[in-house]
Structures are given as C-alpha cells and as structure tokens.
Amino acid sequence: MKTEAIVFAGVAGFFLVTDVLYAAWSRDPAGTAALTVSHLMALLITFFFATNYRRKGLRPEDRSDGDVHERSGPVDFFAPNSVWPLFTAAGMTLAALGIVFGLWLFLIGLGVLLGGMFGMVFQYARPHD
Numbered sequence: 001m002k003t004e005a006i007v008f009a010g011v012a013g014f015f016l017v018t019d020v021l022y023a024a025w026s027r028d029p030a031g032t033a034a035l036t037v038s039h040l041m042a043l044l045i046t047f048f049f050a051t052n053y054r055r056k057g058l059r060p061e062d063r064s065d066g067d068v069h070e071r072s073g074p075v076d077f078f079a080p081n082s083v084w085p086l087f088t089a090a091g092m093t094l095a096a097l098g099i100v101f102g103l104w105l106f107l108i109g110l111g112v113l114l115g116g117m118f119g120m121v122f123q124y125a126r127p128h129d
C-alpha cells in the first residue's frame with residue numbers, strides 16, 4: 001500500500017497547489033471550498049494507505065516474489081437464495097426516480113431500500129434460545 005499512499009499524496013499535493021492558485025486568482029469561495037475538500041479527501045485516503053502499510057507491511061502483490069496463493073482464501077459468504085437484493089435494488093431505483101418526480105416517490109423508495117437493507121443484514125440472524 002506504499003505505492004497507493006504515494007500516488008494519493010501526489011493527488012493531494014496537486015489539489016493543494018491548484019487550490020492555492022485558484023484562491024489567489026479567482027477569489028471564488030465555492031471553487032476554493034471544493035478544491036480544499038478535494039485536497040482533504042485525497043489526504044485522508046493517503047493517511048489510510050500509509051497507516052495500513054505501517055501496520056501490515058508489504059502485501060504479497062507488492063513483492064516481486066509474492067504468489068497468488070498467499071492472498072487466497074474465502075472471500076465471503078453470499079446468500080444463495082435471497083430476495084433482499086431485489087428489494088434493495090427496487091428501493092434504490094424508486095428513490096432515484098423520486099429525486100426526479102417528487103418527494104413522495106423518494107420516501108417510498110427510501111422505505112423499500114431500508115427494508116431491503118435490513119433484510120439483507122438480518123436474514124441469517126437467529127434469536128438465542
């Protein structure tokens with residue numbers, strides 16, 4: 001993750017230089033704020049990658065002698081027969097259409113979306129006996 005940290009440090013530096021030049025020449029507070037936020041977000045990602053590199057060291061894909069099997073393993077558990085992703089997608093679609101057509105449709109979509117997300121999170125949760 002050292003390489004990623006260096007890349008995003010460069011992005012953060014670019015946004016900083018651009019922000020300073022833009023603020024000096026344009027005197028536009030909206031653009032200056034947007035560039036400042038962009039710099040801070042790139043700096044946050046840089047901090048994340050640098051911290052992970054310091055904690056964990058080089059990953060197998062960062063080393064020249066690294067093999068694929070060093071990173072292999074179970075990815076995650078995916079539900080084989082679940083209707084909740086359908087509800088989540090339908091809710092997101094209705095919420096996006098609600099932004100265009102009205103608040104009432106957005107609120108319906110938000111309800112369906114939250115119901116689908118709740119269902120996906122808790123579909124395998126069982127109460128303790």
